[in-house]
Amino acid sequence: MISLAEATYLLCAATALLCVILLLRAFARSGVRLLLWSGICFIALALENGLLFLDLAVFTDVDLRLWRNGVALIGLLCLLFGLIWDDRVQR
Amino acid sequence: MSFLQGMVGMCFAVAGLFFLRFWRDTRDRLFLLFALSFWLQALTRAGLSLAGQSDDTAYWYLVRLAAFLLIVVAIAMKNLGDDAED
Amino acid sequence: MARAPGELPPAVLQLIRRHLHSVLDVETLLLLRSQPETAWSASVLRIALYITEEAAAEHLAKLHAGGLLAATHDGEHATLYRYAPSAATARAVDELAVVYAQRKVRVIEVIYSGPLDSVRSFASAFRLRGPRRK
Numbered sequence: 001m002i003s004l005a006e007a008t009y010l011l012c013a014a015t016a017l018l019c020v021i022l023l024l025r026a027f028a029r030s031g032v033r034l035l036l037w038s039g040i041c042f043i044a045l046a047l048e049n050g051l052l053f054l055d056l057a058v059f060t061d062v063d064l065r066l067w068r069n070g071v072a073l074i075g076l077l078c079l080l081f082g083l084i085w086d087d088r089v090q091r
Numbered sequence: 092m093s094f095l096q097g098m099v100g101m102c103f104a105v106a107g108l109f110f111l112r113f114w115r116d117t118r119d120r121l122f123l124l125f126a127l128s129f130w131l132q133a134l135t136r137a138g139l140s141l142a143g144q145s146d147d148t149a150y151w152y153l154v155r156l157a158a159f160l161l162i163v164v165a166i167a168m169k170n171l172g173d174d175a176e177d
Numbered sequence: 178m179a180r181a182p183g184e185l186p187p188a189v190l191q192l193i194r195r196h197l198h199s200v201l202d203v204e205t206l207l208l209l210r211s212q213p214e215t216a217w218s219a220s221v222l223r224i225a226l227y228i229t230e231e232a233a234a235e236h237l238a239k240l241h242a243g244g245l246l247a248a249t250h251d252g253e254h255a256t257l258y259r260y261a262p263s264a265a266t267a268r269a270v271d272e273l274a275v276v277y278a279q280r281k282v283r284v285i286e287v288i289y290s291g292p293l294d295s296v297r298s299f300a301s302a303f304r305l306r307g308p309r310r311k
Contacts, residue, residue: 004152005152008152008153008155008156009152009155011156011159012155012156012158012159015159015162015163016159018166019162019166019303022166022302022303022305023299023302025302026298026301026302027302030298032294032295032298032299033295034295034296034298034299035295035298035299035302038299041106065092065096066092066095069092069095069096069098069099070095072099073095073098073099073102076099076102076103076106077102079102079106080102080105080106083106083109113296113299113300116194116296117194117195117296117297117300118195119297119300121300121303122296122300165303166303166305169300169303169304170303170304170305170306
């Protein structure tokens with residue numbers, strides 16, 4: 001049986017995936033690049049939570065912290081890049 | 092490792108600030124909820140780093156759960172009759 | 178107030194950011210403001226602004242949803258709109274009217290300037306049923 005913590009991480013991963021679907025769908029429709037960067041960020045967050053679940057529930061002998069944080073960091077940097085730099089009007 | 096986690100927390104906090112600004116600009120509550128969500132994530136990373144604990148102890152996962160629930164609420168509110176803003 | 182030459186008054190900027198996302202929004206708002214006792218329907222607005230009745234209805238509904246217009250129904254399915262902002266907003270719209278008359282290009286630039294487009298796209302991405310048509 002999974003613990004409450006593990007269930008939480010699955011839930012978080014699922015929510016992040018929902019965001020990914022909505023953001024990338026909108027990106028496909030409109031081409032607004034911020035949506036792409038946000039979508040990538042939420043993919044990373046979904047992966048991070050997925051890895052967290054695996055870390056605790058499945059691969060208990062391996063420490064996945066480097067991967068988890070690394071993935072999350074890359075995703076967040078993509079988001080910040082989109083917010084700060086890639087700010088042009090797209091009309 | 093703490094450093095990496097700290098950087099992640101910092102990124103969440105900064106992104107949260109952007110969402111706060113978007114809320115100021117558009118008055119769309121979705122952004123306020125996203126800002127709060129991201130700051131709770133930042134808080135989670137900060138708390139874990141400072142306490143040196145791993146992720147399934149000491150109830151930090153509840154803070155993370157709250158963060159993601161805020162996003163769910165934001166999406167729900169966006170779809171349940173928020174027709175004034177885009 | 179010391180301000181860079183290209184800058185519009187902050188109240189006007191805020192008004193644009195919150196409610197006016199196209200030139201037609203501005204034209205509609207100022208037109209209704211110019212005749213505050215008149216109740217406008219989409220079909221009348223269509224003629225005044227040379228747009229389709231659909232577009233007219235959308236702009237009117239949007240300004241109404243933003244709290245700038247009051248709506249009444251005349252019993253035949255047509256909604257009538259009147260200029261009816263709050264006092265603070267009315268002042269901002271008055272400023273807008275002045276600025277729009279003198280510096281239309283700058284106002285249009287602000288309306289169509291960058292981040293807000295992508296920001297609003299982000300928010301509307303979370304509509305499960307897809308974006309509202311502008």
